[in-house]
Amino acid sequence: MPARRVGGMTTTAHAHTDGARTSAPRSRMELFRVAPDIYRTMSAFQSAASDGLDPVVAALVKIRASQLNKCAFCLDMHLTHAREAGERQLRLDLLPAWEEAGEQGVYSERERAALALTEAMTDLAGGSVPDEVYERAARHFDEAELARLIAQIVAINAWNRFQVATRAVPAGLAAERSEQ
Numbered sequence: 001m002p003a004r005r006v007g008g009m010t011t012t013a014h015a016h017t018d019g020a021r022t023s024a025p026r027s028r029m030e031l032f033r034v035a036p037d038i039y040r041t042m043s044a045f046q047s048a049a050s051d052g053l054d055p056v057v058a059a060l061v062k063i064r065a066s067q068l069n070k071c072a073f074c075l076d077m078h079l080t081h082a083r084e085a086g087e088r089q090l091r092l093d094l095l096p097a098w099e100e101a102g103e104q105g106v107y108s109e110r111e112r113a114a115l116a117l118t119e120a121m122t123d124l125a126g127g128s129v130p131d132e133v134y135e136r137a138a139r140h141f142d143e144a145e146l147a148r149l150i151a152q153i154v155a156i157n158a159w160n161r162f163q164v165a166t167r168a169v170p171a172g173l174a175a176e177r178s179e180q
Contacts, residue, residue, distance in 0.1 A: 029166040042158060049151035052144065059087060060111055061118045061149070062156045064095055068122045069160035076170030110140040114149055121153045 032039040050058050059082045066074035079092060094101040095115075102112040117137040120129040141149055162168075 027166050027168045031162055031166065042155070042162075045151070046155045046159070049148055049155045051148070053148040053152055054110075054145075055085065056087070057111060057114045057149070058152055059085065060091075060095065060098075060107075061114055061152050063092070064098070064115055064118050065122045065153060065156040066160055067096060068119065069157065069164060071160040071163050072173075073163040073168035073170045074156065074160050076172045080172065113137045113140040117149065118153050121150070122157055 059078060062078040063075065063082065066078060082092060083089070091101075091106055094106055098107055098112065098115045101107060102109075102115075107115070113136045116133050117129065120133045137149065138146055
C-alpha cells in the first residue's frame with residue numbers, strides 16, 4: 001500500500017474488514033538499522049544492568065518507568081514479557097497505584113523501594129533523588145544490586161526516550177494491524 005507523510009510521520013493505509021481505511025503510523029526510525037553500534041551498545045548495557053538483578057524487580061522497574069515516560073512500545077514489550085514469565089495480571093494492573101497497593105500487600109517492601117527509586121530517577125524535575133528514597137533502596141539492595149538497579153533504571157529511561165522520540169510502533173499493535 002502506498003505510504004505518505006502526515007505531520008512528520010510516514011503512514012500506510014490499511015483496510016479493515018468493514019472496508020474502512022485507516023492510516024497506520026510507522027516508526028520514524030529503526031535504531032537497530034540506522035545506528036547498529038548504538039543499538040548494540042545500549043543492548044549490552046541493558047544486559048549488564050539486568051545480570052544479577054532480580055528479574056521480577058527488573059520487570060516492574062521497566063514497566064513503571066515506561067508508564068511514566070508514556071512509552072507504548074516499551075509497555076507493550078515489557079508487559080508481554082512479564083505475563084510470559086508468570087507475573088500476575090493483578091500486579092500489572094495495579095502498578096500505577098503501587099504505593100497504595102503495596103500497603104495492601106500486593107508488592108513487597110523491596111519491590112516498593114525499587115519502584116520509589118524508579119519514580120525518583122525517572123522524574124528529575126525536583127532535582128536529585130531524595131536521600132530518603134535512596135536510603136530506602138539501600139536498605140533492601142546490597143551495594144552491587146543497587147548499582148545494577150540504578151543502571152536498570154537508567155537503561156529503561158534511555159530506551160523509553162529513543163522509542164518515544166522515534167514513535168516506535170508497539171509489536172502488539174503492529175501484529176494486530178497486520179491481521180486486519
